[in-house]
Amino acid sequence: MTAFRVAESGRVRHDRPVEFQFDGRSYQGLEGDTLASALLANGVHLLGRSFKYHRPRGILTAGSEEPNALVGTRRGPGRYEPNTRATVQEIWDGLQAESQNRYPKLSFDLGAINDRLYMLFSAGFYYKTFMWPRSFWERVYEPLIRRAAGLGKAPQEPDPDHYAERHLHTDILVVGGGPAGLSAARSAAKSGARVVLVDESAEMGGHLLSEPGLVIDGQPAWDWLAGMLEELRELGVRVMSRTTAIGYYHQNFLALCERLSDHLKEAPADLPRERLWQVRAGQVVLAQGALEKPLVFDGNDRPGVMLAGAAQTYLHRYGVRAGDRHVVATSHDSAWHAAFDLSDAGSRVEAIVDTRANPSDALREAARDRGIRVLSGHTVTGTSGRLRVNAVRVNPVHDGSVGPAETLGCDSLLMSGGWTPSLHLFSHTKGTLRWDDESDAFLPDQQAEACHIAGAGRGLWGVEAVLQDGDLRGAEAAEAAGHKPESGAFQVENDRTGSGETHRELPSDRKPGRARAFVDYQNDVTAKDIRLAVREGMKSIEHVKRYTTNGMATDQGKLSNMNGLMIAADAVGKAPPQVGLTTFRPPYTPTTFGAFAGYHRGDHFEVVRKTPIDSWAEENGAVFEPVSQWRRAWYFPRQGEDMEAAVARECLATRKSLGIFDASTLGKIEIAGPDAVEFMNRMYTNPWTKLAPGRCRYGLLLGEDGFIRDDGVIGRLSDDLFHVTTTTGGAARVLTMMEDYLQTEWPDLNVWLTSTTEQWATIALNGPNARRVLEPFVEGQDLSPEAFVHMSVAECRVAGFPARLFRLSFTGELSFEINVPARYGRALWEKLYEAGQQYDVCPYGTETMHVLRAEKGFIIVGQDTDGTVTPDDAGMSWAVGKKKTDFVGMRSLSRPDLVAPGRKQLVGLLTEDGSVRLDEGAQVVADPNQSVPMAMIGHVSSSYHSATLGRSIALALLKDGRNLKGQEVYVPLPSGLHKARVTDTVFYDPEGERLKV
Amino acid sequence: MTRFSALSLLKNAMTGHKDWEPQWPDSEPKQEYDVVIVGAGGHGLGAAYYLAKEHGITNVAVIDKGWLGGGNTGRNTTIIRSNYLYDESARMYDHALDLWEGLSQELNYNVMFSQRGVMMLAHNVHDVQSFHRHLHSNRLNGVDNQWLTPEEAKAYCPPLNISKSARYPVMGAALQRRAGTARHDAVAWGYARAAAARGVDIVQNCPVTAIRRDSNGAVEGVETARGFIRAKKVAVSAAGHTSVLMDTAGVRLPLESYPLQALVSEPVKPIFPCVVMSNTVHAYVSQSDKGELVVGAGTDQYTSYSQRGGLPHIQHTVAAVCEVFPIFTRMRMLRKWGGIVDVTPDRSPILNKTPVQGLYVNCGWGTGGFKATPGAANVLAWTVARDEPHPINAPFHLDRFRTGRLIDEAAAAAVAH
């Protein structure tokens, strides 16, 4: 057995030893230990180095609020984690942990030179220096600071673990599995409500785990606990351990993080590491207990200095003594009991040093019985010991004056500065706190969510009171959730009720300027830093926090905020509530990024939307490009072809004979209802009333500001039914916009909107042979040019599949777009492809589509427009119904700057040298001989090599562009200056002859 | 004002830091000022400083409802860059960048301006086109911005995932090397200290409840929780709360206020040398000098004055970070918070005179006004002092929403942090 283990004590398994490593050395612990308790059992107290001064640090707490004992842990490749709190990490065989923020080693750290220079490194020192010479900040000072700061090392390899997420609805969520939470869960569950009880620890029980001597309802505390958990199970309460409520959001929405595998030696491969629960609770009971405060005195940070409550937990829960010879320094009764328990377990307690002049007689008597010296009315003024405390300096205080010092030898200093109700989650809700003079603490006041605070969180002390209160709050919550509660009664023997007083830094006989009395351990903030901040004008607690970094460490001020406030208030000369408290923010404890990301990693980061024809494209060697959430076939290279060659071939084949294109990603919205046409008239710039069923029209959609938002061809299938198409990326936006108008502006319209993007597969056949291939497949519609004119739509059958067939053209060639239910998409594609063989059908991708449309001067919204382009700018005034009285954006179109001369207009650009393809995004100038900054007149929005025309073509938005037609402009590129002529936007077949086949 | 320097630090260290003076006095408001500035953020404090320094107007009060720097100035992720598309924006942000470069020395306060470079990732062809447009425009405007291949981007920021099989593979990046970050609190404190040293009153914990106009319609002063304060000139620089305040003067502003959230990880040793933004995957990251990864994204989707913010946005943002930097999944989030940002229809600010005589406004900086702080403050001071806009802020007038002369950076680049 290790030196500090107490035989047969604690909840650890004495029959199950566990081997683990710390800084390369092997140690033995027991199943049920945390890394901290196991190291303490081995007499190891030195676990880390502080942030700024690199001071040696030990274990301060036994919980998730630990600021000091942070280590790196590793479990094989990719599974390294920095800043793990040794106080919560459960050990398993083979666990490897290492100390952080030290060089070359933990016991001898060169960084500790900072500690010698501490007078220089006062609060905010970096704001006052490092300014000269100017360039040194980035080159010298900042890199130095950055290297010195930071705690552990970031992981460097991809993480092999996965993370999960779940949603949960419950009547009542109880946070905290201590006595208050347990009794709350029971009374709530008894009423018939659905109850979830969570605790961050590996075991339920909270404080009961640290006080087995209690007798509850006639049973030893741990027997009572076991019975209680059994009862909860029978009542159907979902009890979740290792589960932290990390955030409390609007409308009783909470996030829980459940840790599933970090405590296991071997985790099953399919077990997620952590799981994020999103809970919507009818009522919430917060029973998070209270956190013990350190005392603030010189040297309160040496390894071996620990909170008394933590020592009690180590003793009872883990069967470990925090040392052999203890001094206990306290301002609260609770630490006396820790001293008694340790003494009873065979440790030597040199003295109990109480700041209060008159601790209760009962306590004194109990001390006397155990032969423990009591020094009441004393202060602590120093400690010594390099890597472990070996003595404590204490002095009597009379009427505020500090008497002569006495030094007490020890190897463990336990302290307690009283307790702070844990109200972090409550403050996430913006619930307000009020200062309670009696308990010298902030207690909950006005609440903003349906929640109930139970137990120590309300400043209650003593297990009986807390059980009773939990029971009541549970009942209260059940009633609020609409259930009929019943409450119980509790009887507790050996209940150690108590009280205490609150301090700022303890009085001292030494020069206060020299004291290293820590308030925020991890960030190395001392009492004098806080006073310095106040002296420098930082009178709001928020300023104090930011200037000193008090409360900004990984414990988020759980240990430091109250002490910091007491000192700041004293320095400002105001009462604590007037100086205020900083806001606690989610998460309650630091939470793994992976848990937030959940399943949304790698391929699942966002679904890859694929069309029904995607698999065919993949099999046929397509290169894909991401377009919003879709992946689209970009081009279909043949052996040895690069993108340019493939696109040139695809373009020529389509113009010459036949191309086939998967247009399924186009957004599709079905607009139905008696007012469908009115709705269309109001949404789109074009007139729709006279569009006959069976015909389609290019539609233009503006924002309220009059600028183009989307476009697409829209077919009218019947009087009350439109088939709208949108751009691929715009589909969701357009539907949202339509719904917004329909629901908020035009609730009078009788119209239904349905997204059908994924219901239809859309295949475009383009080229002079398009009709020849398609015709044999079509039933129920005569495809002849006279019967099915350009811009027509029909419901018919194609290859036996029900279809919506459009005749339209985005390429300038004879074109059909065939929509069939998605499940038939690939079958139809294959049939058409096969039939097209006789015409050398060419499957093409988005790049060819872009080139073909650019040759015809058709715009791509989002490429040739950028949210600042009106229909007229784009040369599409023809799409705006002249007689219309209203449509979205119409009013804006007449705003002065939208009709002013000199607007940017879409034009064509032909470079002087046709082999030069301008960069998309290149800026255009009228005068190439100016110096920077140059006056730019616009930019190139689309630019391609056109195989059909045997030269490059471009579209550009140029100031007053249409008036520049025929003139020369210049494009200064890093590669050189290019001359170009402004032209019309249509480069190919301006008369539209090719549609007439 | 004691000058800050290594020497003064040393001297004070020897005497136990007993002799430092308050960096600014916590002033009681006087009854009357020449200029009242509402909002002690970086913009308001900076404007007071430049009023005093460049225009000799020192009878100035900066009034805040809370503690100075407690608004978005003290909540933002401090990305500073100037590679904006449009001439108007490029001029404004580049003016700011010029001032940033000498700000620590100017204020005698180390604002830790760190030109570590801001890299914006392109994940699809549309991003590439858009960034190229920025690059070309920036080049001709004399603003630095440079295109990197995925490999070059990774060399600049080693944790970056440039795998071709990523969900949104990196197709390249635009890098502005002059861009970077600064220490936000120090900016507020530095301006406050320098302004106070020139006689400006900084009044904290004093909500302004209304702007009062006289019978001619001109500004007369402000109503506050501590009584009426007379001033012929009032400049409102209250970020997310500007529209409510301007309403009291009868000026309706086209602003919507949204929560914008950000978060930090636990501190770790240097791992992330620059700032990386991805608009498509939707997150941006840098590492503070303290070692925390600083992470942000876009606004919540609903308008609100609550600084709580929702969970889904955080989940998506963290997922986005892990997507671009997969090694970070085992890092832990330490803290997240929110601020209320004021968003205009074209995502560009309003910084100008208003229809009310003597009333000036500086707002609409939305998710990206920290970078503008010195520049905006500088031209706001000019505008107030001369009762006419500086050429740099002249285009940022309120009237553009009526006339339609928008400066729509967002439309051009999706997000504008």
Ligand SMILES: Cc1cc2nc3c(=O)[nH]c(=O)nc-3n(C[C@H](O)[C@H](O)[C@H](O)COP(=O)(O)OP(=O)(O)OC[C@H]3O[C@@H](n4cnc5c(N)ncnc54)[C@H](O)[C@@H]3O)c2cc1C
């Ligand atoms: C999470 C987040 C991340 C951001 N990230 C970036 C970034 O990376 N880069 C960037 O450039 N920008 C960023 N921003 C935006 C940036 O923070 C702001 O645009 C900028 O700080 C605004 O400065 P300001 O001085 O105008 O406003 P603020 O600092 O908000 O100051 C306004 C002040 O007005 C006060 N006030 C309001 N109402 C009243 C009243 N009635 N009476 C008196 N006082 C009042 C407030 O208390 C506040 O102090 C971010 C913002 C947030 C919230």
